[in-house]
């Protein structure tokens with residue numbers, strides 16, 4: 178069984194366990210549930226920002242612990258200050274050391290869109306994402322059927338959430354395209370074997386219809402590649418480890434963006 182299969186199996190058990198003690202009514206009662214979400218498109222296309230979706234990521238299956246010494250409020254506010262167009266916050270605990278509380282803290286400390294970075298397999302998690310203050314959810318084509326993507330994306334849109342679909346190859350892209358998506362993210366990391374190549378983004382760029390925002394995800398480590406990705410039509414750049422592996426991830430981002438000017 179590859180790591181993605183393990184994560185999904187674990188996630189199914191986790192969601193079932195949460196449903197034992199939390200109802201949809203409980204989620205809808207959250208103070209954050211009825212807030213107006215920020216537009217992913219508006220912030221990503223704002224020329225005063227960088228297009229960077231800056232990720233708070235303590236640990237990953239591919240790298241182990243990246244940084245467990247920093248706090249989510251301090252890092253995400255520094256990311257926003259450095260020009261992030263949006264924030265990505267891992268809420269998976271078992272594989273990434275993220276928490277749902279991290280998302281709430283990032284939401285309350287910032288006024289830019291926040292992506293709930295998790296493995297969404299159940300409608301409950303979409304409603305939960307809204308209750309935690311997310312603006313954007315991630316749907317991963319490799320773990321969902323087209324019918325599941327359609328169901329989860331249309332629920333998300335009905336709640337005012339933005340939807341980012343993540344693909345890794347042309348077959349996933351072609352089978353998963355759906356009018357309820359806002360953005361298509363090309364993951365440069367193969368989630369089954371962890372190999373990374375930014376060429377994946379360049380190869381898929383021309384196949385993504387223009388109505389969707391194009392996001393390049395993972396293994397982005399310098400500003401030269403961002404300039405090249407912009408030329409190829411990408412307007413969003415999801416970056417985690419490059420910033421988080423530094424003692425001060427916010428400072429690392431502010432130094433990094435100097436190279437974009």
Ligand SMILES: O=C(O)c1ccccc1NCC(=O)[C@H](O)[C@H](O)COP(=O)(O)O
Nearest residue numbers: 237238239368394395396415416417418
């Ligand atoms: O990062 C991993 O090791 C990983 C393993 C299995 C499933 C997902 C994984 N990462 C999620 C992501 O997509 C990244 O956190 C995100 O794109 C940022 O990537 P990076 O800039 O390379 O940290």
